[in-house]
Amino acid sequence: MNAPVFSRRALLQGGALVVGFSLAGRSALAQTAASVATNGFSKAIAPDQVDSFLALGADGRATIFSGKVDLGTGVETAMAQIAAEELDLPLDHVTVVQGDTALTPDQGPTYGSLSIQKGGVEIRQAAATARARLVQLASERLGAPIDALVTENGSVRPKAGGTGVSYADLLKDGRFETKVDSAVTTKDPAQFALVGKSVPRLDIPEKMTGHFTYMQDFRVPGMVHARVVRPPAISATLKSVDEGSVASIPGLIKVVRQGNFLAVVTEREWAAIKAASQLKATWSAWAGLPAQDQLWEHVRATKVTKDDVTSSTGDAEGALAQASKVLQATYDFAIHTHGSIGPSCAVAEFKDGLLTCWTASQMTHALRMQLAAMTGLAPEAVRCIYIEGSGCYGRNGHEDAAGDAALLARAVGRPVRVQWSRADEHGWDPKGPPTLIDLKAGLDAAGNVAAWSSQFHVPEGAAGNVPLVAATLAGLPHETTMAPGNVIQNSALPYGFPNVRTVCHRLADTPFRPSWIRTPGRMQNTFANEAFLDECAATAGADPLEYRLRVLKDPRGITVLKRVAEIAGWQARPSPLKEDARADVLRGRGLSYVRYELNRTYVAGVAEVEVDRKTGQVRVPRFFVAQDCGQIINPDGVRNQLDGNVIQTVSRVLMEEVTFDRSAVTSLDWASYPIITFPDVPQVVTDLIDRPTEKPWGAGEPSAAIVPAAISNAIFDATGARLRSVPFSPAKVKAALQGT
Structure with missing residues (x-):
């Protein structure tokens, strides 16, 4: 080789x-x-x-x-x-x-x-x-x-x-x-x-x-190690560097500075870690982030660059004015980080005017174009080779680590391995942006939805090539195609309501670099739609399953709903359950449904929850999923996907949220950004509907979309309190219980 x-x-x-x-x-x-x-x-x-x-x-x-x-x-x-x-x-x-x-x-x-x-x-x-x-x-x-x-x-x-x-x-x-x-x-x-x-x-x-070689394990002969010294504030300017502060570290090869990009390169990894922590540098102040406790006011005040009308049927506003009862609510979904178990890593080598990069990027061909633009090379002089990383599910830090490694390999003329730290990963990977949704529904005298109007506040740029941190800090050229993307998908509804208008307000900016995290947009939008529909069912005194089946005309959608009801042992009744309010732990069930992007995979889910009234803690002991993704290639592989989707999304819904001050991310470790642990992993019960003669559709994202609403609806069923803000933290649950 x-x-x-x-x-x-x-x-x-x-x-x-x-x-x-x-x-x-x-x-x-x-x-x-x-x-x-x-x-x-x-x-x-x-x-x-x-x-x-x-x-x-x-x-x-x-x-x-x-x-x-x-x-x-x-x-x-x-x-x-x-x-x-x-x-x-x-x-x-x-x-x-x-x-x-x-x-x-x-x-x-x-x-x-x-x-x-x-x-x-x-x-x-x-x-x-x-x-x-x-x-x-x-x-x-x-x-x-x-x-x-x-x-x-x-x-x-x-x-x-x-x-x-x-x-x-x-x-x-x-x-x-x-x-x-x-x-x-x-x-x-x-x-x-x-x-x-x-x-x-x-x-x-x-x-x-333990024999599998992840990207984090990969080595090449002659390879050296690097750590990037990150600014203390996202857009801080590097004023000065004292290279003498690390001169005594054995194996130091070079302190690399280009613009606001600062890194140390050493012969051994521990030396790079030590040098990065010891290097003295002076940075300017910067405080351009919104105050976290005013995030939603900031989102609502952000300039709208365009409106995407994702559905318009009948006269929603006119029907709302004539409705027997009008409901309205606002839902929000927090900023999330990818939380990859293995922090991002890459190896790059410049040789004979050619760049080779070993990377866990999920988009190696697009990364190739970004590295070419950043280095000034022709694309054919750049080769990206995929090696599986420990943790991904969205554009996390792998591409950025590749940009770091490419810049440093050129600076020292040797193959360079860049391994991000946990603080790098949580602090500098691009984020799942905040989403804010306002909804109104008008019910007729029989409790049916006669009008539906919703407005989604989502970022304009949420797809394409996310700018590389190294290129931004070093002032190097970018190759980016930040397109509006599919975060507007599933804002429109799968149900046959007579008067509907759904609008996505595209925002000019968002606090952090936006990126995809599993089921981007579709999860947030489905959460709001399916939870608010449950509010309508509860107001009408209707069983949530029967309420959906009234207005769902798609036979395959009807099938997945009935199948999940069967495996979950669904008993028809309105929510909430109205158990003994004196019990310390209240139990309920909640339903959710999606046809992914309204044109492919069908999924329905039922969450079972336990809510501790005293602590506000929510557990999801069991989650049921029925899925129709057309022709199934490997049923066991699809079940793996459903398990992973549910477990990861339960974690996101119950506990994950990026915290920040006016300068930078502050949730830089697992203590400040906790994820679900094994004792709280739900039992996932699945039912796959195989259609061998149909086209195969995807299974990597759709089942995640149903989880937030199913849990919210189950909490309401158990307690009579409606949770509309992800994550459903104990403090939010206790506050909601006090309001019931």
Whole structure:
């Protein structure tokens, strides 16, 4: 792997030759890998070429090249299943290379629950096209009609029996040289042998035995270590640096200063940690953040750059004026940090005018463009290689660590590893922005919703390439495409109300760099919609499930609601339950539903809660989920996703909130930004609705969207108090109980 120039033939005939680039460290001996050149590869990466997505080696094994990456969600296993199914290969004959910009096509960032829905479908089409090509070649070789042949276990043979020919013999030069046929006939679901079956995750054995190499474990020869010295205030200016304050630290290589970017580079990691804490620097003051106790006043006062009307049916304002009863409420959702268990890390090397970056970025192709802009290199001179990180689920600090490492590698001329600290991670990763929602509903004499009006206050920029901290501090060029993004999704409703108007006010700015955290926008918007709908049901004296079924016309949505009610043992009655108010612990159940972005995965959930009246503590002992994501690739993998979604979101809803003063984030550790611990992890009961003949949709985000409202509705059912502000902290719960 020491930077040879590979021919196409050698690359493909070697089979496993390329695997080390993206999956380095899949054994204990592979934790240290040599640097890899960023040029000299002739492999296709164009998204319309079969050769971009797969290669068949001389040993009959297939290597799949996926631009989508596994963030710990099982995507690697699912991609292997899809490809093995279409190629009629055993699963252990398929290897997946992920997120290497020199080897994999750009399939877009790994976000939005699109890995299977988009990335997997593209790999399926490429594999099916490859199989069709192999059958065509076999037809020519065997002198048999195409429809008289069948693929099986890596070979093509006559259906009637007889000698076949292996894929390796049919494609000796390793080239398909065929465009992906988007209209290709893929395998009949009735013939599936792997898709739709639970298979063991490929990554779990090494993770369970401690042999898995996360980004934080990765090493390259000659690598040195760095720590960035962060400003005490977000936009503080660096006035002076006393380099003599760290001159005595053994192994010090360089103090790097560029603009407001300040870092130390040393031979060993502990020396970098020590130097960063010991380096004396003078910074200007800065206090440009809003006061936290006035956050929502600040959000409401922020300039609106545009209004997105996400739905408009009938005359909502006119119907509100005629309603028998009008309800109104305001919901808010706090600023969240990603809280990655493993702080972000990256390794970068400049060599011969080329930049290689090993990164846990979920968007290596986009990061490549950002690093190119920051360094002034052409994009083709930058190579980003994905290595799974410990913790992600949204654009956290991994890209920023990569920017740090690239700047420092250029400054010292050696490979540099940048490992963020816990304070770096909590203080400097981009945040899930605050969301504020105002809602009104008009009920008719029968208690039905006759009018619905909602206004969402969301940031204008909440998607695209988040600016790199290193580029900002150093005053280097940016490559950013901060687009409005999908944070407006699920502001519109899935229900058939006669008069509806939903508007998203796009705000000119937000206190911190905005980013995605699992289910961005859709979670906040669904929270407000589903909790407020529960308020309407309670006012009408109606059972929350029956109230939804009255106005939901989508058969698949109706099915998931009925299925979750069945597994949760739902008993029809209005909320609240009105238990003995003298009990110390009150119990309730709450329902929530979403069709993700109103055009894909259906999810319904029921939360069971316990509320301690004296302490205000809320527990969620059980959570039930029914999901229809179309065709399921790996049921066990989908259940993993549902478990993770529920557990992480219960944590976010009950306890997570970024705290800050006028200068910077103050929740810099697990004490000040607590997350859920094992004793409070709920039992998650799932029911999967598999539709093998339908398109596959995503499972990485949708089930998180239902959790906040389900918990809020369950607290109301238990106590009669409505929680409208995430997180549902003990202080907020006690205050709400006092108001009932």
